Amino acid sequence: MRGLFLVLFLLSNLFAFRFDISNSEIKNGQTALIKFAKEEGVEFKYIKIKDKTYEIFSNYAYVPISYYEKPQTLKVYVHYTKNKKPESKLLFFKVVDGKYQKETLSVDNSKVKLSQKDKKRAAKEYVEAMDIYNSTTSKSFIDSDFIMPLNSKITSDFGRARIFNGTLKSYHSGTDFRAKVGTPIKCVNDGKVVLVKDRFYSGGSIIVDHGQGVYTCYYHMSKFDVKKNELVKKGQLLGLSGASGRVTGPHLHFSARVNGVQVDPLQFIELINKEL
Structure with missing residues (x-):
């Protein structure tokens, strides 16, 4: 993958949640891409940022950041099922100022x-x-x-x-x-x-x-x-x-x-x- 490879260990259930993210920092008005590694018994469903829900297609999701989003660390909730049981985990995106002219x-x-x-x-x-x-x-x-x-x-x-x-x-x-x-x-x-x-x-x-x-x-x-x-x-x-x-x-x-x-x-x- 060309993006930054991150591994988030979910100690609560000893399950390694692996994903590849195109850019760890993202400017307002731009898009990031998350690719999730395939895991046995895991089916990814959608991500949720604030009040918006974005579907995960074939283990990847687009993450668009509004032009009006202020510099901050955004919480990204990943919803999936593991062995058909609903689960969710938290990731983070750092939004930076695009400094547009x-x-x-x-x-x-x-x-x-x-x-x-x-x-x-x-x-x-x-x-x-x-x-x-x-x-x-x-x-x-x-x-x-x-x-x-x-x-x-x-x-x-x-x-x-x-x-x-x-x-x-x-x-x-x-x-x-x-x-x-x-x-x-x-x-x-x-x-x-x-x-x-x-x-x-x-x-x-x-x-x-x-x-x-x-x-x-x-x-x-x-x-x-x-x-x-x-x-x-x-x-x-x-x-x-x-x-x-x-x-x-x-x-x-x-x-x-x-x-x-x-x-x-x-x-x-x-x-x-x-x-x-």
């Missing part, structure tokens, strides 16, 4: 101060998206390395604090790639298209489900070449980049959700590609 944007006031109609539209679209992100397909479509959605310069990294017209409004929830209108956008891995829609903030939007709680998103597009519920392959054309939605110019906004949590898409891809 700030960027200042000047936009039209109509896109900062929304009308009631736009607020309702944006709220409805948010609920629709979160319903998607909070659902989990047990099957994984991923069986090879991820690729980039296009080969282009990154113009804005994940995590930058967004200051609109002098007021802190949000953080940058993805990675922006330079892309003039009409640039072909590729799917980064196999999956199923679960949303194809023009939305208020993200404009022309495509969301792809890669299974087991992993989603990638492609925003501000000008043209769609796939439909909802279509199965897509890595490298397949999804559509063309654009300048739709709440933007200051044409580009591709690429983002990822893991178990419902917004994470750094490039860090997630690097993590998974090391493990494949």
Whole structure:
């Protein structure tokens, strides 16, 4: 394994609980991966962090850390059965500050101060998206390395604090790639298209489900070449980049959700590609 190998001896029952963790320290907004060694009579079920539960698939689990998580030691409860008897043990993650940069944007006031109609539209679209992100397909479509959605310069990294017209409004929830209108956008891995829609903030939007709680998103597009519920392959054309939605110019906004949590898409891809 490429991660840090740790062994936690559970003295209460003299059972060696062995696991491999991709990174012992994790920045807010990033993802870790835990792989559990197979043990006779043991079946891993899920992990729980605070009030969130993440399923363990085939002895591994993704651990996404929210951008808003403060530096701390997080308690991670691992739930499993041993000889069909429910058990749980406690692990720890150290969350450190990602030290993300700030960027200042000047936009039209109509896109900062929304009308009631736009607020309702944006709220409805948010609920629709979160319903998607909070659902989990047990099957994984991923069986090879991820690729980039296009080969282009990154113009804005994940995590930058967004200051609109002098007021802190949000953080940058993805990675922006330079892309003039009409640039072909590729799917980064196999999956199923679960949303194809023009939305208020993200404009022309495509969301792809890669299974087991992993989603990638492609925003501000000008043209769609796939439909909802279509199965897509890595490298397949999804559509063309654009300048739709709440933007200051044409580009591709690429983002990822893991178990419902917004994470750094490039860090997630690097993590998974090391493990494949």
